[in-house]
Amino acid sequence: MLRIGLLGGTFDPVHNGHLLAAQAAHEAAKLDEVWFIPTLMPPHKSQPGADGDKRRQMLEAAIAGNPVFRVEDIELRREGTSYTIDTVTALQDQHPEVQFYWIVGSDMVSDLPNWRKIDELADRLSFIGLERPDQAGDDSLLPSFIRRRLHRAAMPPMGISSSEIRRRCKEGRSIRYMVPDPVLEFIQRNELYES
């Protein structure tokens, strides 16, 4: 059975922290592939700054050349709020032969109990929760049905966020080495995040 990790996010824009997170999950959980899933409308955030197609193009540019990374635009093609349960249900229907894992950043693990239909989601797949090697995540506060389905994967801390990148662009500061060069070129060419 193919083992595929799903990394959902706004990716506004994708940055090196996302790529390292995908790589760490790939290695720790012995995944065959990681699929990046850009949200159309994130459940717990304001609307993205860049439109879905531009965020998808930046992702494609970021992962080019890595045969085990792929962009899955299922949420961009579905109207309304991008709930993970809807995405996972659809992907499992389309790929019954695949074992899926949902990858979550260390800051997101404690939020899992608030996700839509989290009990059904935890029945459908396991989670890979990234954690800093020097700072183990405290899972004792999570409900046991989530804890049972949570695998931890160590990742060297990388203090980069999309909001920091957008802030830097607005201030005219450099984001070089925070995003892959093709993403930097795309942002500059399209004058993204300048206002």
Ligand SMILES: Nc1ncnc2c1ncn2[C@@H]1O[C@H](COP(=O)(O)OP(=O)(O)OP(=O)(O)O)[C@@H](O)[C@H]1O
């Ligand atoms: N630097 C990072 N290290 C590890 N995981 C990350 C990092 N940045 C984001 N993630 C994880 O990647 C997923 C998608 O994140 P998202 O697209 O919201 O990026 P973000 O940088 O957190 O964005 P924003 O700053 O706009 O909130 C989430 O699970 C998030 O926890």
Ligand SMILES: O=C(O)c1ccc[n+]([C@@H]2O[C@H](COP(=O)([O-])O)[C@@H](O)[C@H]2O)c1
């Ligand atoms: O389905 C939910 O209720 C839910 C609540 C919060 C976050 N998520 C998903 O988690 C991923 C990361 O979220 P975010 O807010 O960091 O972009 C993204 O794919 C979201 O759709 C999903």
